Amino acid sequence: MADWPKSIHIHEEGPREGFQFEKGQISTDSKVELIDALSQTGLQEIQVVSFVNPKRVPGMADADQVVEKFTKKPGVKYSGLWLNEQGLQRAIATNKIDVKGRMVLCASEPFLNRNQNSSLEQMVQGVRNMIGVYKQNGIAIEEGGVQAAFGCNFKGEVPVEDVLMIVHRIMSIAAENEIKLRNLVLADTMAWATPRKIRSVVGAVRERYPDLNITLHLHDTRGMGIANAYAGLEMGVHQFDSSVAGLGGCPFAAHKGAAGNVCTEDLVFMCEEMGIDTGVDLDKLIEAANLAEQIVGHPLPGSVKQGGSLQALREKARAGASTATA
Amino acid sequence: MADWPKSIHIHEEGPREGFQFEKGQISTDSKVELIDALSQTGLQEIQVVSFVNPKRVPGMADADQVVEKFTKKPGVKYSGLWLNEQGLQRAIATNKIDVKGRMVLCASEPFLNRNQNSSLEQMVQGVRNMIGVYKQNGIAIEEGGVQAAFGCNFKGEVPVEDVLMIVHRIMSIAAENEIKLRNLVLADTMAWATPRKIRSVVGAVRERYPDLNITLHLHDTRGMGIANAYAGLEMGVHQFDSSVAGLGGCPFAAHKGAAGNVCTEDLVFMCEEMGIDTGVDLDKLIEAANLAEQIVGHPLPGSVKQGGSLQALREKARAGASTATA
Numbered sequence: 099m100a101d102w103p104k105s106i107h108i109h110e111e112g113p114r115e116g117f118q119f120e121k122g123q124i125s126t127d128s129k130v131e132l133i134d135a136l137s138q139t140g141l142q143e144i145q146v147v148s149f150v151n152p153k154r155v156p157g158m159a160d161a162d163q164v165v166e167k168f169t170k171k172p173g174v175k176y177s178g179l180w181l182n183e184q185g186l187q188r189a190i191a192t193n194k195i196d197v198k199g200r201m202v203l204c205a206s207e208p209f210l211n212r213n214q215n216s217s218l219e220q221m222v223q224g225v226r227n228m229i230g231v232y233k234q235n236g237i238a239i240e241e242g243g244v245q246a247a248f249g250c251n252f253k254g255e256v257p258v259e260d261v262l263m264i265v266h267r268i269m270s271i272a273a274e275n276e277i278k279l280r281n282l283v284l285a286d287t288m289a290w291a292t293p294r295k296i297r298s299v300v301g302a303v304r305e306r307y308p309d310l311n312i313t314l315h316l317h318d319t320r321g322m323g324i325a326n327a328y329a330g331l332e333m334g335v336h337q338f339d340s341s342v343a344g345l346g347g348c349p350f351a352a353h354k355g356a357a358g359n360v361c362t363e364d365l366v367f368m369c370e371e372m373g374i375d376t377g378v379d380l381d382k383l384i385e386a387a388n389l390a391e392q393i394v395g396h397p398l399p400g401s402v403k404q405g406g407s408l409q410a411l412r413e414k415a416r417a418g419a420s421t422a423t424a
Numbered sequence: 425m426a427d428w429p430k431s432i433h434i435h436e437e438g439p440r441e442g443f444q445f446e447k448g449q450i451s452t453d454s455k456v457e458l459i460d461a462l463s464q465t466g467l468q469e470i471q472v473v474s475f476v477n478p479k480r481v482p483g484m485a486d487a488d489q490v491v492e493k494f495t496k497k498p499g500v501k502y503s504g505l506w507l508n509e510q511g512l513q514r515a516i517a518t519n520k521i522d523v524k525g526r527m528v529l530c531a532s533e534p535f536l537n538r539n540q541n542s543s544l545e546q547m548v549q550g551v552r553n554m555i556g557v558y559k560q561n562g563i564a565i566e567e568g569g570v571q572a573a574f575g576c577n578f579k580g581e582v583p584v585e586d587v588l589m590i591v592h593r594i595m596s597i598a599a600e601n602e603i604k605l606r607n608l609v610l611a612d613t614m615a616w617a618t619p620r621k622i623r624s625v626v627g628a629v630r631e632r633y634p635d636l637n638i639t640l641h642l643h644d645t646r647g648m649g650i651a652n653a654y655a656g657l658e659m660g661v662h663q664f665d666s667s668v669a670g671l672g673g674c675p676f677a678a679h680k681g682a683a684g685n686v687c688t689e690d691l692v693f694m695c696e697e698m699g700i701d702t703g704v705d706l707d708k709l710i711e712a713a714n715l716a717e718q719i720v721g722h723p724l725p726g727s728v729k730q731g732g733s734l735q736a737l738r739e740k741a742r743a744g745a746s747t748a749t750a
Contacts, residue, residue: 102620208744249734254741289731293654294428294698321690321727325651328619364647372620397723401647405615408575415580418534 103336105375107143108362109313110136111339112390113164114145114179115346115358117157120394126160128393130167135386136342137171140378141362145177146195149185165192181214182224183231190235199232199239201225201271201279205264208252209245209287222267229275242268243283247299249290256290258302265303281311281337286326289319293329300333313337316360318344318399323360324368331374340365343387344399361400363387367407380407429662431701433469434688435639436462438716439490440471440505441684442671443483446720452486454719456493461712462668463497466704467688471503472521475511491518507540508550509557516561525558525565527551527597527605531590534578535571535613548593555601568594569609573625575616582616584628591629607637607663612652615645619655626659639663642686644670644725649686650694657700666691669713670725687726689713693733706733
């Protein structure tokens with residue numbers, strides 16, 4: 099029988115994933131409007147921007163202004179993404195982003211070459227440098243991450259052993275630096291996962307590192323996102339990255355339909371309907387998804403914003419039944 | 425551990441589901457072109473038309489011409505849909521449709537009222553009448569079906585007990601008529617199912633009727649289709665209805681985003697990637713999905729036709745690796 103968690107924690111990445119990827123110019127105010135709307139949905143953690151090179155990612159050129167303008171809601175964490183020390187320093191300088199120390203490696207060196215123009219050893223060196231910066235700034239490092247953990251457009255299959263090797267590498271660097279990681283993000287960066295692969299990779303990592311929380315970061319390019327999330331839930335995974343309305347996608351992954359992360363409102367719908375608490379008000383989240391669609395000016399992939407939640411239908415059906423029997 | 429089947433049987437319903445639902449006029453030749461393309465993909469069973477009242481479903485007014493014009497491929501079965509004796513007689517008269525006897529009831533009377541302007545007792549009477557017609561024509565009756573088996577926009581929740589009662593009703597009528605049903609289609613007509621509901625309904629029916637094959641007919645209006653199919657696979661379900669490119673939807677279900685059945689190529693992708701044989705050539709099926717999109721003239725919901733299969737990427741990665749090591 100399935101070992102579903104009672105509740106899940108969602109790390110909403112729509113603003114960062116989405117606005118980084120969108121081709122058209124999106125105003126700073128629109129970005130802020132979406133972040134502020136998401137803050138009202140019950141989401142506990144929202145990734146608002148990435149601090150990256152504006153030449154490579156023009157959609158994030160206004161990251162600092164976005165951070166300045168959005169309204170922090172008490173109880174909500176606001177995260178950011180950075181790939182190097184410069185980005186981290188920008189995040190710290192905002193004085194508003196909840197800066198979490200992270201150690202991310204990649205299970206596919208060919209992808210690393212294309213995506214970050216880097217080798218694995220360079221990436222390891224980058225991680226070591228970042229640890230120094232985190233420590234200097236008194237920032238706790240509790241999260242590891244593995245990119246391309248389920249397959250790669252450039253490497254092909256990524257064997258479970260390769261993932262374990264990368265996790266081992268992360269854990270060794272952590273141990274050397276007296277860091278105790280609590281969470282590990284397994285990212286299906288290029289949407290190669292199916293539920294079977296989720297089971298095998300999550301199962302293998304869990305067996306080797308039973309104390310580590312696992313977060314799934316699932317791209318939905320091939321429509322497997324929700325099924326993969328479900329396979330994760332069955333294994334007790336209770337932390338997910340997701341994007342409102344399915345915003346986003348990886349600009350460097352060279353696939354045609356660069357669909358974003360698994361859609362937040364679809365994930366919330368599935369969980370709440372299965373009795374798994376998300377803390378999110380689905381109807382408010384659907385409003386935010388509609389806002390996201392309005393902002394980008396084209397249809398976004400999420401389904402529940404189209405199909406609607408079931409709550410109103412349930413109430414209408416109950417009202418109809420009581421009228422009928424009255 | 426999951427009890428996945430080794431192979432699945434897909435009943436492709438795209439032509440029927442899709443062209444019934446599409447608002448624009450679609451030429452008979454285009455419908456035939458899609459059916460003929462699907463015949464070349466390895467699919468074993470294709471539902472080509474519905475024999476329904478052209479006043480209610482104008483998109484099916486040319487059903488007889490479509491049937492006349494498509495090319496039968498040996499080994500492929502071509503099914504049709506009918507809701508009454510008149511439709512059945514039309515199907516028989518084609519001399520080309522593989523006419524299967526079916527006994528379908530609905531687990532939600534409110535839906536029945538809206539969708540077919542009928543009560544449950546009228547529907548039962550209809551089934552009894554149809555049994556007579558099947559028998560007169562020497563047509564085997566091997567399939568039962570339950571509409572709205574997972575929830576209903578008009579009734580709200582559909583308790584498992586109600587589904588079991590309807591299945592019992594079907595089995596009783598079958599027994600009275602010395603009919604041995606082999607297959608039961610559980611339809612998520614209005615997309616209320618989540619994997620949890622799939623487990624509970626399939627589990628309850630399986631427990632009561634262990635000899636009955638179960639087919640899942642899953643609508644994808646809320647993005648749960650593939651996850652629900654996966655939940656079915658985990659319970660050993662090996663028969664699925666699906667629609668190429670996600671064509672279709674129920675024209676009477678009164679939901680905004682009337683998404684069609686679960687998408688065939690996404691289902692095939694998931695199964696093949698998990699080592700479950702579908703008999704289908706995914707690349708050919710993606711071509712057919714692109715053709716479907718071209719025919720209807722607007723984007724269709726399937727993901728894999730956008731994201732692409734992994735085979736070409738795997739081969740390219742292998743070629744790259746052998747060049748690198750040469």
